[in-house]
Amino acid sequence: MSTAKGLEGIVATQSSVSSIINDQLTYAGYTIDDLAENSSFEEVVFLLWNLRLPNQSELDQFKHDLSINMTLPEAVIDHLHSYDLSTVHPMAALRSAVSILGLHDDEADVMEQASNKRKAVRLQAKIATIVTAFARIRKGKEPIQPKENLSFAANFLYMLNGEKPKDIEEEAINKALILHADHELNASTFTARVCVATLSDIYSGVTAAIGALKGPLHGGANERVMEMLTDIGDEDRAIPYVKEKMANQEKIMGMGHRVYKNGDPRAKYLKRMSKELTKITEQPKWYNMSVSIEDYIKEEKGLPANVDFYSASVYHSLGIDHDLFTPIFATSRVSGWLAHILEQYDNNRLIRPRSEYVGPETQTYIPIENR
Numbered sequence: 001m002s003t004a005k006g007l008e009g010i011v012a013t014q015s016s017v018s019s020i021i022n023d024q025l026t027y028a029g030y031t032i033d034d035l036a037e038n039s040s041f042e043e044v045v046f047l048l049w050n051l052r053l054p055n056q057s058e059l060d061q062f063k064h065d066l067s068i069n070m071t072l073p074e075a076v077i078d079h080l081h082s083y084d085l086s087t088v089h090p091m092a093a094l095r096s097a098v099s100i101l102g103l104h105d106d107e108a109d110v111m112e113q114a115s116n117k118r119k120a121v122r123l124q125a126k127i128a129t130i131v132t133a134f135a136r137i138r139k140g141k142e143p144i145q146p147k148e149n150l151s152f153a154a155n156f157l158y159m160l161n162g163e164k165p166k167d168i169e170e171e172a173i174n175k176a177l178i179l180h181a182d183h184e185l186n187a188s189t190f191t192a193r194v195c196v197a198t199l200s201d202i203y204s205g206v207t208a209a210i211g212a213l214k215g216p217l218h219g220g221a222n223e224r225v226m227e228m229l230t231d232i233g234d235e236d237r238a239i240p241y242v243k244e245k246m247a248n249q250e251k252i253m254g255m256g257h258r259v260y261k262n263g264d265p266r267a268k269y270l271k272r273m274s275k276e277l278t279k280i281t282e283q284p285k286w287y288n289m290s291v292s293i294e295d296y297i298k299e300e301k302g303l304p305a306n307v308d309f310y311s312a313s314v315y316h317s318l319g320i321d322h323d324l325f326t327p328i329f330a331t332s333r334v335s336g337w338l339a340h341i342l343e344q345y346d347n348n349r350l351i352r353p354r355s356e357y358v359g360p361e362t363q364t365y366i367p368i369e370n371r
């Protein structure tokens with residue numbers, strides 16, 4: 001048997017949802033550039049789930065469906081009041097809350113396609129509300145009800161801050177959500193597909209995926225990037241800091257990628273937003289530090305910045321708590337997970353690879369009293 005550590009280079013499934021070819025990312029055939037420049041997050045979610053762009057009335061209907069499904073069951077709000085939120089990472093809270101959502105969905109175990117599509121809408125809509133409700137409740141504030149006439153991006157910021165966002169803030173979140181929505185067979189999406197390929201339910205698939213996204217080698221990296229920038233504190237310290245990290249064989253968060261070796265096509269948009277927003281907040285040091293680190297690691301190790309790198313200074317500039325960075329990623333990526341889950345159900349086979357055994361040779365069993 002031959003093995004590929006970390007399944008590098010293994011093509012494990014076919015998918016029509018997104019592709020990465022020659023460092024170009026497309027969602028259902030549309031380049032990420034066209035989508036980031038022109039579309040709304042809701043339009044992208046419709047695209048990922050239907051493999052075509054909506055017309056105006058379909059988009060209006062879809063936006064309406066999302067916005068009327070944002071309100072959480074009382075049980076989820078009660079759950080968020082039932083433990084000490086100050087000691088819990090919001091990704092752990094989100095993982096548990098999504099699992100609880102499943103308990104309060106009468107259709108949770110109904111496996112028909114139409115039912116799964118309805119659940120997809122409910123999940124996509126409610127994840128934004130869970131993240132923002134968590135963020136408010138832990139500060140002793142009341143959760144805020146979504147506004148029906150706001151976009152998904154604007155509603156997210158509205159439910160977080162209690163006021164309608166400025167255009168530039170809405171635009172930044174809308175773009176970030178689009179850029180994070182799907183990414184072929186990344187670790188969390190693979191996790192979701194493995195889970196539902198047993199014909200387990202959608203809530204189980206998304207709960208499992210949230211667990212995979214939480215880790216620092218995947219979605220959890222964006223929070224770690226901001227931790228690093230905060231630790232560095234000052235532009236002059238950036239290079240000595242990363243040099244020391246590398247001398248200690250430590251990884252620089254937000255750098256490197258399993259698939260992209262020449263550059264992550266999403267990073268340039270986040271880099272541009274980081275420049276713009278840090279200028280507005282008069283804190284260009286976060287952007288400048290990031291650029292120095294990116295250039296240095298590219299030069300020294302040939303590694304590019306990934307999507308998590310500049311998203312850190314973007315979200316920080318929007319005044320968002322650092323531990324909410326990965327939950328924002330989840331709020332977007334749930335659209336991709338759901339697209340892959342629906343695709344998996346449509347053409348399912350159990351995912352069950354093999355492992356090469358490298359443990360002890362066959363042993364003789366010794367009764368416990370003789371050991």
Ligand SMILES: CC(=O)SCCNC(=O)CCNC(=O)[C@H](O)C(C)(C)COP(=O)(O)OP(=O)(O)OC[C@H]1O[C@@H](n2cnc3c(N)ncnc32)[C@H](O)[C@@H]1OP(=O)(O)O
Nearest residue numbers: 216217218219221250251252253254255256257258306308
């Ligand atoms: C949305 C996302 O999930 S994007 C990824 C987010 N994760 C991060 O930003 C965490 C930092 N980056 C990493 O840990 C890795 O680059 C990953 C996990 C993204 C990809 O990992 P892999 O494809 O398994 O690469 P692997 O970890 O084997 O690294 C290959 C080589 O590059 C080095 N390397 C990879 N990433 C980094 C990094 N961020 N900093 C320093 N060195 C790195 C490794 O040390 C290794 O060097 P070696 O060959 O001298 O031992």
Ligand SMILES: O=C([O-])CC(=O)C(=O)O
Nearest residue numbers: 182183185186187258307
């Ligand atoms: O594809 C990956 O391995 C990680 C990634 O960039 C993503 O999930 O967006």
